[in-house]
Amino acid sequence: MANLNNVNINRRSLLLGSLALGVSPFVLSGCASGASSSGSAGGTVNWLTWSDHFSNDQLKKVAASSKITGGPKLFSDNADALLQIKQTGSQFDIVSGDALWVKKYRQEGLIDPFQMSEIAVSNELYAEARDFSFLKDPQGYLGYPFSWSSVQIYFNPKLVKTPPTSWESLTDPAFKGQIVAENIPTDLLAIGGLATGSKEPYALKGDGLTRAADFLKALKPNVIKLASQNNEIISMLASGEAAIGISNLGTDLRVKAAGGPQIEAAYPREGTIGFIDAEMITSKGANQKLVRPFLNAMETSEYIVENFKTNGRPLFNEKAAKILLNDPKTAQDAKRLFMGNPEKALAMTLKGPAENQQSYTEAFNQIFGA
Amino acid sequence: MATLETARVPDAGPGPAKPDAKVARRERRNWRQYVGFTPAAIVFGVFFIAPLCLIVVYSFWQTKDYNLVPDFTTKNYATIATTDTYIKTLGKTILMALLATATTLAIAFPFCYWLVRYVPPRLQRVLFLLVILPFWTSYLLRVYAWVAILGDNGAINVLLKNLGLTDSPVRLFLYDTPGVFIVLVYLYFPFAALTLYSSLDRFDWSLLRAGVDLGASPMRSLVTILLPQMKLAMVTAGIFVFIPILGEYVAPEIVGGTNGVLMGNLIANFFAGYLLPLGSAASVLIALVILVLLVLFRKGLDTKDIYGS
Numbered sequence: 001m002a003n004l005n006n007v008n009i010n011r012r013s014l015l016l017g018s019l020a021l022g023v024s025p026f027v028l029s030g031c032a033s034g035a036s037s038s039g040s041a042g043g044t045v046n047w048l049t050w051s052d053h054f055s056n057d058q059l060k061k062v063a064a065s066s067k068i069t070g071g072p073k074l075f076s077d078n079a080d081a082l083l084q085i086k087q088t089g090s091q092f093d094i095v096s097g098d099a100l101w102v103k104k105y106r107q108e109g110l111i112d113p114f115q116m117s118e119i120a121v122s123n124e125l126y127a128e129a130r131d132f133s134f135l136k137d138p139q140g141y142l143g144y145p146f147s148w149s150s151v152q153i154y155f156n157p158k159l160v161k162t163p164p165t166s167w168e169s170l171t172d173p174a175f176k177g178q179i180v181a182e183n184i185p186t187d188l189l190a191i192g193g194l195a196t197g198s199k200e201p202y203a204l205k206g207d208g209l210t211r212a213a214d215f216l217k218a219l220k221p222n223v224i225k226l227a228s229q230n231n232e233i234i235s236m237l238a239s240g241e242a243a244i245g246i247s248n249l250g251t252d253l254r255v256k257a258a259g260g261p262q263i264e265a266a267y268p269r270e271g272t273i274g275f276i277d278a279e280m281i282t283s284k285g286a287n288q289k290l291v292r293p294f295l296n297a298m299e300t301s302e303y304i305v306e307n308f309k310t311n312g313r314p315l316f317n318e319k320a321a322k323i324l325l326n327d328p329k330t331a332q333d334a335k336r337l338f339m340g341n342p343e344k345a346l347a348m349t350l351k352g353p354a355e356n357q358q359s360y361t362e363a364f365n366q367i368f369g370a
Numbered sequence: 371m372a373t374l375e376t377a378r379v380p381d382a383g384p385g386p387a388k389p390d391a392k393v394a395r396r397e398r399r400n401w402r403q404y405v406g407f408t409p410a411a412i413v414f415g416v417f418f419i420a421p422l423c424l425i426v427v428y429s430f431w432q433t434k435d436y437n438l439v440p441d442f443t444t445k446n447y448a449t450i451a452t453t454d455t456y457i458k459t460l461g462k463t464i465l466m467a468l469l470a471t472a473t474t475l476a477i478a479f480p481f482c483y484w485l486v487r488y489v490p491p492r493l494q495r496v497l498f499l500l501v502i503l504p505f506w507t508s509y510l511l512r513v514y515a516w517v518a519i520l521g522d523n524g525a526i527n528v529l530l531k532n533l534g535l536t537d538s539p540v541r542l543f544l545y546d547t548p549g550v551f552i553v554l555v556y557l558y559f560p561f562a563a564l565t566l567y568s569s570l571d572r573f574d575w576s577l578l579r580a581g582v583d584l585g586a587s588p589m590r591s592l593v594t595i596l597l598p599q600m601k602l603a604m605v606t607a608g609i610f611v612f613i614p615i616l617g618e619y620v621a622p623e624i625v626g627g628t629n630g631v632l633m634g635n636l637i638a639n640f641f642a643g644y645l646l647p648l649g650s651a652a653s654v655l656i657a658l659v660i661l662v663l664l665v666l667f668r669k670g671l672d673t674k675d676i677y678g679s
Binding site for chain 2: 076077079080082083104108177183185186220223224225226228239240241353357358360361362364365366367368369370
């Protein structure tokens, strides 16, 4: 080892050393990304998605079998995901999106159409799911359908004396500080739209928007928290901190699995909003060639069955639905959560971008600000 | 200075150098002395100045149908400045930051005073390690820990129930503004403590004894001798605590519920809703508040407070 006392450092060598140190992370990261995208046998697929679209165990198994590693990054709001895809360019290869948002991605030129036949496992999907008009384009499919759910009311019968029957009933002062919902401004205003009689809750304007905002104002004292992720709703319902949750199908199962009480669903008479999730292939993704084999590996019935057992909401894989409906252990839940009824997905008001996003966000912020 | 520079100039050779060549050489040398700052300037420029400029530029643009449109407008600022909720939320955020900063300092100062003055050095280090220990864990974990402490099934409620003081969970703090206040004080206490401790540790305590010897009461010695010398440390600690609190949005989101919302949460909603210009305008306003307060802090200090007498 050289004697440090003998090392002669002048300003030039210090600067050069600093420069080399500064540049090395970029060089290394460049080598790493090059390694991930090069080679047809495998690599990494970067995926902007929700936490319930995969499990870590599934990603490990898929990586072992296909040599393609899924690199998920989570988001909560569709508008947030759209913004990230717009701003990051080639960074993401797949993005998940809700129902009518898929068309928005296409209009913005952010995704590429594909042929279902390119993803062999698509033959496991329900025929209805392969025919959703909002997922199609003259040039092919825009999204690979994954799961769906309506958004309704769940309540703890031990804590709620008069069960809610409508969105409007949630404004009852008796529910003060008892409700938890996800912090998605567009969807909450859309629920306000449904509650106040709008037929197009994602296209509210003028009086319609004012009425929806007034509904949220009346609802605010009853909302204890706006959760950033759905799992917070589950934990608050499980712990009893919240008595009512505005949440997806299967919330009752997840609350029970989290050690919580038996909770019940209430389907509001004004109707529900809901999502149909799809996986989209980004136009500028750096690893586009890997997306189809990756989806082919991820969407097999084996994993979809596990996904249902974990997340408890309907998915569009017919083969998985048959397995679940024929298994006595899962048949009841699969039936109750409409695994065999994909047509019901079209009965909800589908989630989509607001026609005037600025008005929605501003109205929401003005209600939930100080 | 001129003498020093002249002394450093190597001999240019026989005969006097031409005046023009001398000036050129000096200018070249003046320019070269800043080369060493280049890495810092690049880092500062790329990671601080450029994003800040981008935010300022965005704040004068518009969003139309999920697209940023570079049409100049001051409407974003007008919207923030004329909407009651935004003004109230900004006011609440500043008030929260001021109160949390004052409370943090009020707790940190006596603690550090006690630590430096009355605790043996070896134990001092152990206790101070306990103060900075939370830094070793994730910020999110520290905030969620408070949900576990203040929640319905949290430590406080379990204790109250076991003591027979209550049958049902008490919701005094969680999911409301007081919860945010408690968590912010907890989160930023180490920042204040670190700054005050290092300053108190270097204080010459014989000055206090001299004050008492000359007839001042211990409290008067403290107020007239110690506190003025701690002014710079207090201001620095205040800045370390105050500025990040103004931009806080994670802690209010986790423990604040619908009543504990601060400006950072509204900005997060603006950005999530693709309203970059409106979010940027709100961010610029917060940055301006910080700038004004920093100038006021700076003006409140004498030059000798900063550079030493």
